[in-house]
Amino acid sequence: xxxxxxxxxxxxxxxxxxxxxxxxxxxxxxxxxxxxxxxxxxxxxxxxxxxxxxxxxxxxxxxxxxxxxxxxxxxxxxxxxxxxxxxxxxxxxxxxxxxxxxxxxxxxxxxxxxxxxxxxxxxxxxxxxxxxxxxxxxxxxxxxxxxxxxxxxxxxxxxxxxxxxxxxxxxxxxxxxxxxxxxxxxxxxxxxxxxxxxxxxxxxxxxxxxxxxxxxxxxxxxxxxxxxxxxxxxxxxxxxxxxxxxxxxxxxxxxxxxxxxxxxxxxxxxxxxxxx
Amino acid sequence: xxxxxxxxxxxxxxxxxxxxxxxxxxxxxxxxxxxxxxxxxxxxxxxxxxxxxxxxxxxxxxxxxxxxxxxxxxxxxxxxxxxxxxxxxxxxxxxxxxxxxxxxxxxxxxxxxxxxxxxxxxxxxxxxxxxxxxxxxxxxxxxxxxxxxxxxxxxxxxxxxxxxxxxxxxxxxxxxxxxxxxxxxxxxxxxxxxxxxxxxxxxxxxxxxxxxxxxxxxxxxxxxxxxxxxxxxxxxxxxxxxxxxxxxxxxxxxxxxxxxxxxxxxxxxxxxxxxxxxxxxxxxxxxxxxxxxxxxxxxxxxxxxxxxxxxxxxxxxxxxxxxxxxxxxxxxxxxxxxxxxxxxxxxxxxxxxxxxxxxxxxxxxxxxxxxxxxxxxxxxxxxxxxxxxxxxxxxxxxxxx
Numbered sequence: 020x021x022x023x024x025x026x027x028x029x030x031x032x033x034x035x036x037x038x039x040x041x042x043x044x045x046x047x048x049x050x051x052x053x054x055x056x057x058x059x060x061x062x063x064x065x066x067x068x069x070x071x072x073x074x075x076x077x078x079x080x081x082x083x084x085x086x087x088x089x090x091x092x093x094x095x096x097x098x099x100x101x102x103x104x105x106x107x108x109x110x111x112x113x114x115x116x117x118x119x120x121x122x123x124x125x126x127x128x129x130x131x132x133x134x135x136x137x138x139x140x141x142x143x144x145x146x147x148x149x150x151x152x153x154x155x156x157x158x159x160x161x162x163x164x165x166x167x168x169x170x171x172x173x174x175x176x177x178x179x180x181x182x183x184x185x186x187x188x189x190x191x192x193x194x195x196x197x198x199x200x201x202x203x204x205x206x207x208x209x210x211x212x213x214x215x216x217x218x219x220x221x222x223x224x225x226x227x228x229x230x231x232x233x234x235x236x237x238x239x240x241x242x243x244x245x246x247x248x249x250x251x252x253x254x255x256x257x258x259x260x261x262x263x264x265x266x267x268x269x270x271x272x273x274x275x276x277x278x279x280x281x282x283x284x285x286x287x288x289x290x291x292x293x294x295x
Numbered sequence: 296x297x298x299x300x301x302x303x304x305x306x307x308x309x310x311x312x313x314x315x316x317x318x319x320x321x322x323x324x325x326x327x328x329x330x331x332x333x334x335x336x337x338x339x340x341x342x343x344x345x346x347x348x349x350x351x352x353x354x355x356x357x358x359x360x361x362x363x364x365x366x367x368x369x370x371x372x373x374x375x376x377x378x379x380x381x382x383x384x385x386x387x388x389x390x391x392x393x394x395x396x397x398x399x400x401x402x403x404x405x406x407x408x409x410x411x412x413x414x415x416x417x418x419x420x421x422x423x424x425x426x427x428x429x430x431x432x433x434x435x436x437x438x439x440x441x442x443x444x445x446x447x448x449x450x451x452x453x454x455x456x457x458x459x460x461x462x463x464x465x466x467x468x469x470x471x472x473x474x475x476x477x478x479x480x481x482x483x484x485x486x487x488x489x490x491x492x493x494x495x496x497x498x499x500x501x502x503x504x505x506x507x508x509x510x511x512x513x514x515x516x517x518x519x520x521x522x523x524x525x526x527x528x529x530x531x532x533x534x535x536x537x538x539x540x541x542x543x544x545x546x547x548x549x550x551x552x553x554x555x556x557x558x559x560x561x562x563x564x565x566x567x568x569x570x571x572x573x574x575x576x577x578x579x580x581x582x583x584x585x586x587x588x589x590x591x592x593x594x595x596x597x598x599x600x601x602x603x604x605x606x607x608x609x610x611x612x613x614x615x616x617x618x619x620x621x622x623x624x625x626x627x628x629x630x631x632x633x634x635x636x637x638x639x640x641x642x643x644x645x646x647x648x649x650x651x652x653x654x655x656x657x658x659x660x661x662x663x664x665x666x667x668x669x670x671x672x673x674x675x676x677x678x679x680x681x682x683x684x685x686x687x688x689x690x691x692x693x694x695x696x
Contacts, residue, residue, distance in 0.1 A: 147362070149361060149368065150368065152369075160398075285392040285395045285411055287420070288415070288420040289392045289393060292392070292421075292457070292458075
């Protein structure tokens, strides 16, 4: 593809995303929406897009939230701070301090369920976790739920958020193939009802980098040294060390090859085994 | 005998095997082993699907005993634990996400391959028996290179009989060369008929069953291949091999398909063969899959494990028949199942009683007179009250009182 074709494609992709965002602002008061931001390439592109629409249409930027899972790369934290300053964002940090306290902020420490507060205990019950303790790891079943899902749900609940802009891409994994731009999440015990909006659903990993470069969207320096996908520090590894993400064999090597697959694979396969 | 090998075949119906009376010759290799085995004719699973049955098979405990966690409860004793404590090398090869490392089933194994790092196809969410065989052989040949290798416990599990039932042409040809069905057609049948549990079209149900049977033939081939490899490596002569399933599968025997939470024979009856343990013959005693871990421990000559709920099947003359129990929850009601929709069975000799909580319904069958379980005798049998009394203490509704 020539540079010109590439630029044309990026512009089309961006236009499509802006359409989705404008549709969202038609359906929801921007003040009732929020944006999740991890500091990764997808969520930064997502944030940039929503921000562009807000600037163009003279709308106040929705709340922006990030979740600290207790195992973040310092580079990501620095990036979140510096970009927030640059874009004048009042970033809302969320962290399940209760779990962190019980784990003495140390990965691999054992968290005793009885030491947790009532909400966390109720959440564990809700996911049918019945052990007396669990190891503090971002990707463990209990840890993942308490550190990420619970913080997300609490944010939605406390801010009375009606819709969340999220950075899901259809090509990320087979499970997302059929995803839609707008997904209604039913409410339930401890889960507030909300709509999830995915403006960059149609982007591929390559598109993200092309767009990032074309529009000078900031990105975390870890991508320069070889990381292609950033999750928790202990579960993410670089693809090709020393080779920037956008120069790697994106088309042939799985993006998350450097991330622990067990969880996603297991969940998806369980679903496919026919128990709907 | 030095090693113990456990082969479990997912969703394999007992009555699909020739050695248990099937006339279609779907399992010539497994059938050929029966003269060198003890064959149990009344084996019972402790649950009708993987998550409900494997606690019995590998931890000798029951599904709902420790609440209803998604993962393996730390309070259960996994067979790998007492074995590795005793210095036995433990290895596992399978492709079922419900018993994967992610859910904690990798505890205490020296080698645990669950295929979750593997890319699998869009339609069939597991690796085939071929892959299991090749991973296993690779490990086995390198491990047994040293002549004085330490005894090992090896568990492997084939998924191929499990839906979506999309058999390869070469296996179709082994069973019915006249059958023409494309991969897409088979997949549509799975999605539109099986997943919807739609039994309205008899022909479709028949076709599903046929595809299922072709997979039984396929798995028999994998079994033959792995036995050949083990023989070649000189392992077989030093090993006892237990062959069983985790549960069966339904083809409209009781109004449904696949394996949900029912407790009828097509799901609960298990094939159970023990090869190379020094004894052969047929055993008609009622036994449960919770007896398998204690049997493994016994075969290694270790002291019995206190936490195990079952009893060693060997030596056979010391085994006294006990009632068999199983439990499940309806998985389709909610993600992860609805705790209020629990169901149970209890069997003594040929009488089997079942209880389904959400509709508060009891059923009882005399399996000798009515092996298909069509004639509910709960209100007629004088034995009903006695059996009810034995099952009730295990049912949540009465447990909480």
